[in-house]
Amino acid sequence: MKDKLFAWIDNAQSLAVELETELTKRPAVSPESGGEGELDKCLFLESWLKTHGITNLERYDAPDSTAKGGIRPNLIATIPGSGDGRLWIMSHMDVVPPGEEKLWDNDPWTVMRKDDPPGARLIGRGVEDNQQGLVASVLAVLSFTKQGLKPNLTIKLLFAADEEVGSAYGIEWLVNNHGALFKKDDMVLVPDGGDIKGEFIEISEKNILWMRFATRGRQAHGSRPDLGENAFIAGSDLAVRLHHELSAKFGDHDPLFDPDYSTFQPTKKEANVPNINTIPGEDVFYMDMRVLPRHSTELLLAEIDRIKAEVEAKYRVTVTCSQIQLMQSTPTAADAPIVKKLSTAIPEVYHVTPRPVGIGGGTVAAYLRNIGIDCAVWTKTQETLHQPNEYALLDNILGDAKVMALLAVN
Numbered sequence: 001m002k003d004k005l006f007a008w009i010d011n012a013q014s015l016a017v018e019l020e021t022e023l024t025k026r027p028a029v030s031p032e033s034g035g036e037g038e039l040d041k042c043l044f045l046e047s048w049l050k051t052h053g054i055t056n057l058e059r060y061d062a063p064d065s066t067a068k069g070g071i072r073p074n075l076i077a078t079i080p081g082s083g084d085g086r087l088w089i090m091s092h093m094d095v096v097p098p099g100e101e102k103l104w105d106n107d108p109w110t111v112m113r114k115d116d117p118p119g120a121r122l123i124g125r126g127v128e129d130n131q132q133g134l135v136a137s138v139l140a141v142l143s144f145t146k147q148g149l150k151p152n153l154t155i156k157l158l159f160a161a162d163e164e165v166g167s168a169y170g171i172e173w174l175v176n177n178h179g180a181l182f183k184k185d186d187m188v189l190v191p192d193g194g195d196i197k198g199e200f201i202e203i204s205e206k207n208i209l210w211m212r213f214a215t216r217g218r219q220a221h222g223s224r225p226d227l228g229e230n231a232f233i234a235g236s237d238l239a240v241r242l243h244h245e246l247s248a249k250f251g252d253h254d255p256l257f258d259p260d261y262s263t264f265q266p267t268k269k270e271a272n273v274p275n276i277n278t279i280p281g282e283d284v285f286y287m288d289m290r291v292l293p294r295h296s297t298e299l300l301l302a303e304i305d306r307i308k309a310e311v312e313a314k315y316r317v318t319v320t321c322s323q324i325q326l327m328q329s330t331p332t333a334a335d336a337p338i339v340k341k342l343s344t345a346i347p348e349v350y351h352v353t354p355r356p357v358g359i360g361g362g363t364v365a366a367y368l369r370n371i372g373i374d375c376a377v378w379t380k381t382q383e384t385l386h387q388p389n390e391y392a393l394l395d396n397i398l399g400d401a402k403v404m405a406l407l408a409v410n
């Protein structure tokens with residue numbers, strides 16, 4: 001069956017170009033980024049799939065009054081298999097805005113084909129992120145159905161809304177409102193992340209904690225520090241202590257990740273006083289913390305509290321900490337069925353040795369992993385996502401489709 005599937009996919013180049021071109025014409029930019037949402041793109045995809053014989057389609061529309069039609073559509077196509085297992089392939093329909101249009105060689109919403117190095121490719125906003133995965137998943141399914149073949153696994157293609165600015169109307173909404181869609185033994189592939197060779201199978205993410213630290217002291221004239229409490233000095237000491245002490249306390253290494261340790265970085269700094277001769281009474285900075293999943297977030301928060309209390313006592317200031325984002329993710333096991341299947345299928349197509357990796361976070365896989373469903377993030381990517389002149393190699397679209405088809409064969 002493999003040869004038949006691969007031969008069909010090799011001949012599907014024009015279908016890939018057609019689908020990429022039509023999808024790109026319908027800019028599914030989220031309302032938060034100044035767009036209309038995914039409705040036009042979703043309606044087109046639905047009718048295109050029907051035309052090609054994929055008729056088992058369901059829509060799950062998240063209400064969003066700021067989007068066209070008042071909804072953010074999530075579309076599911078089901079292709080029944082002969083066995084009991086189920087394979088989800090989850091891509092997303094939304095795209096990021098083009099950015100500075102003058103950096104593009106062509107209109108970002110009109111797909112251009114080029115055949116010079118690094119290879120035959122399609123250029124346009126969204127062609128790689130995430131239409132490479134989306135189109136590949138469609139071709140994988142059609143390689144069965146168009147030839148009257150049945151996969152062993154039931155294939156569920158999920159075309160989700162709202163990946164780029166959170167997932168409140170996409171997978172997070174689906175998990176919270178239609179969680180029964182997903183079953184314990186389902187396998188999930190998210191073709192939306194990877195590396196240039198197709199070797200990385202992402203199975204784990206660092207926990208992400210973003211925090212804001214607001215230090216309040218007492219403002220005074222620059223010549224009279226004795227009458228004030230310099231919030232900037234206290235805040236600076238706090239930032240340095242958090243960086244060093246947390247790095248030491250949560251200092252484990254895990255070779256799955258790159259870098260292989262937790263990171264605690266002071267990042268954004270808000271302006272304090274506008275003039276040089278005032279001692280600032282307030283100071284605000286932020287930390288971006290990426291923590292190996294083995295470390296408990298409760299312990300981390302307790303340690304932050306301890307350091308904060310020390311700084312408050314030393315400088316006679318008060319510090320208010322607030323969480324901006326906390327994303328915790330349960331890892332998928334390195335020997336989970338989806339990881340094993342990928343590890344077998346990828347070498348058959350790309351002749352590389354895949355290996356499981358962890359990343360700094362965060363992907364939509366976390367929403368599924370957190371409800372106990374194995375989820376691997378994989379694709380062979382040129383990593384041009386979000387850039388001007390974003391492109392997808394045709395070889396990658398077709399190659400990814402072959403890997404996906406192999407996953408469902410047995």
Ligand SMILES: [Zn+2]
Nearest residue numbers: 129130163192
């Ligand atoms: Zn993406």
